[in-house]
Amino acid sequence: MNTHATDMTATTPMKMATRDVHVFYGKKEAIKGVDIDIDMDNVTAFIGPSGCGKSTFLRTLNRMNDTIPSARVTGTITLDGEDIYDSAMDVVQLRARVGMVFQKPNPFPKSIYDNIAYGPRIHGLATDKAELDRIVEKSLQRAGLWAEVKDRLGDSGTALSGGQQQRLCIARAIAVDPEVILMDEPCSALDPIATAKIEELIHELRGKYAIVIVTHNMQQAARVSQRTAFFHLGDMVEYGETSELFTNPKEEKTRDYITGRYG
Amino acid sequence: MTPSSTKHTVKAFDTDMVQLRGLVADIGGRAEKAVIDAMTALERNDQSMASAVIVKDKDIDELEREIDRMVVQIMALRAPMADDLRVLIATLKISSKIERIGDYAKNIAKRVPLIDPDDWMEAADALVPMSQAAIELVDDAMNAYARRDADLAIQVCKRDKMVDDFYSAIFRGLIDHMIAVPGQVNAGVHLMFIAKNLERIGDHATNIAEMVYFSITGDNLIERDRGNDPLDMND
Numbered sequence: 426m427n428t429h430a431t432d433m434t435a436t437t438p439m440k441m442a443t444r445d446v447h448v449f450y451g452k453k454e455a456i457k458g459v460d461i462d463i464d465m466d467n468v469t470a471f472i473g474p475s476g477c478g479k480s481t482f483l484r485t486l487n488r489m490n491d492t493i494p495s496a497r498v499t500g501t502i503t504l505d506g507e508d509i510y511d512s513a514m515d516v517v518q519l520r521a522r523v524g525m526v527f528q529k530p531n532p533f534p535k536s537i538y539d540n541i542a543y544g545p546r547i548h549g550l551a552t553d554k555a556e557l558d559r560i561v562e563k564s565l566q567r568a569g570l571w572a573e574v575k576d577r578l579g580d581s582g583t584a585l586s587g588g589q590q591q592r593l594c595i596a597r598a599i600a601v602d603p604e605v606i607l608m609d610e611p612c613s614a615l616d617p618i619a620t621a622k623i624e625e626l627i628h629e630l631r632g633k634y635a636i637v638i639v640t641h642n643m644q645q646a647a648r649v650s651q652r653t654a655f656f657h658l659g660d661m662v663e664y665g666e667t668s669e670l671f672t673n674p675k676e677e678k679t680r681d682y683i684t685g686r687y688g
Numbered sequence: 689m690t691p692s693s694t695k696h697t698v699k700a701f702d703t704d705m706v707q708l709r710g711l712v713a714d715i716g717g718r719a720e721k722a723v724i725d726a727m728t729a730l731e732r733n734d735q736s737m738a739s740a741v742i743v744k745d746k747d748i749d750e751l752e753r754e755i756d757r758m759v760v761q762i763m764a765l766r767a768p769m770a771d772d773l774r775v776l777i778a779t780l781k782i783s784s785k786i787e788r789i790g791d792y793a794k795n796i797a798k799r800v801p802l803i804d805p806d807d808w809m810e811a812a813d814a815l816v817p818m819s820q821a822a823i824e825l826v827d828d829a830m831n832a833y834a835r836r837d838a839d840l841a842i843q844v845c846k847r848d849k850m851v852d853d854f855y856s857a858i859f860r861g862l863i864d865h866m867i868a869v870p871g872q873v874n875a876g877v878h879l880m881f882i883a884k885n886l887e888r889i890g891d892h893a894t895n896i897a898e899m900v901y902f903s904i905t906g907d908n909l910i911e912r913d914r915g916n917d918p919l920d921m922n923d
Contacts, residue, residue: 643767643769644767647769671769671770671773672769672770672773672774672906673770673774673906673907674770679770680770680771681694683769683770684696684768684769684770684771684772685696685697685698685701685766685769685772686694686695686696686697687697
């Protein structure tokens with residue numbers, strides 16, 4: 426992998442930064458050189474039409490693309506100034522620090538409790554049962570699910586409703602005390618009420634974690650994020666304040682997409 | 689960025705916008721006609737023409753409500769973004785300005801029967817060219833909206849000073865006349881209100897032009913021009 430010199434310093438307020446990131450699937454270039462800074466205090470949304478590369482790019486941020494044999498990533502991606510593609514980087518640790526929530530809720534076929542406790546257990550975050558209980562409760566509290574499940578923690582996670590399952594997955598991501606949470610269309614399988622609960626949750630989590638969300642729903646990007654990046658055919662066309670991008674985009678491609686003139 | 693000429697993927701959205709623009713052209717045309725007719729009625733002391741202006745103002749009010757309803761509906765159903773959103777917000781504001789222009793025309797018309805033609809004073813002669821200047825501003829502001837012409841919108845804002853200058857001159861002339869001929873104070877005050885109405889019509893044309901500029905560019909014309917434009921005169 427190429428490592429490009431960057432102007433990022435160790436004292437940068439940015440949580441994550443990418444410089445000249447390209448992603449190839451075999452010969453196909455899916456991401457064509459993306460520079461982006463992701464800070465701690467804002468929710469960042471990635472929008473764009475299907476196939477624009479937004480999910481691919483999201484997955485580079487915790488090396489999810491490593492699992493795809495033909496995928497190749499070049500450029501620099503740093504977490505607190507540290508190159509996450511460096512050979513010294515422990516990928517399991519990285520994915521604990523940069524958690525991910527997927528489009529379709531994917532709870533383990535285990536109890537609600539075990540869904541949350543799994544991460545802390547394998548990462549050795551709890552020394553005894555009481556501490557693990559505290560982590561499970563705190564994670565479910567933060568994910569806004571505690572009140573709904575506290576009396577049935579032994580029930581299977583898969584028995585919950587879709588919206589609850591997604592909040593369970595968010596609680597599971599939170600349980601290992603991540604710094605960044607990546608969300609890949611977390612509401613696309615949910616009804617509007619469940620979606621609103623997730624969006625409210627994102628508001629509450631803002632500032633505690635750096636949050637990056639990929640969404641097809643532009644209204645959702647407008648509602649939950651403070652910064653939005655528009656992707657098109659592997660390029661990041663525009664990145665800026667969400668309020669500005671949705672009222673007065675600078676690029677014609679952005680405008681055409683968000684006003685429904687694309688394609 | 690220039691306004692998009694490409695169409696929405698959802699064609700019904702374009703149909704809605706075309707219909708909305710049609711309503712704005714309609715209300716704008718009616719307001720212009722109301723000002724022209726009110727001034728013609730004043731010039732000719734034509735009271736039936738003045739009455740017609742007053743009656744037709746209801747149509748302008750109804751059109752404004754229809755535009756409001758349509759904007760709310762489009763916003764609710766289409767969740768517009770970027771220039772679409774700006775056009776809708778601008779349209780909402782523009783229609784209320786046009787409705788006010790209609791009200792000023794009505795106010796002029798209401799004064800027609802109250803002014804004795806024998807009391808006409810020379811100082812009021814400039815009301816006719818002043819009204820023409822004001823109507824041209826309204827007309828160009830509406831053209832700027834219809835053609836999405838930011839340059840024309842800027843021109844309208846700059847030209848408002850001409851209407852303001854007419855007002856200052858007429859104001860002074862009417863004051864002088866009323867001091868000299870106290871018996872015509874009644875007519876003089878009505879004529880002064882008419883001059884003020886025309887001055888306000890010019891202001892509203894400027895406001896419309898500002899909204900047009902905003903809808904096209906996303907920038908605020910006042911903030912951009914204030915302080916560095918010698919023609920700019922703020923109250």
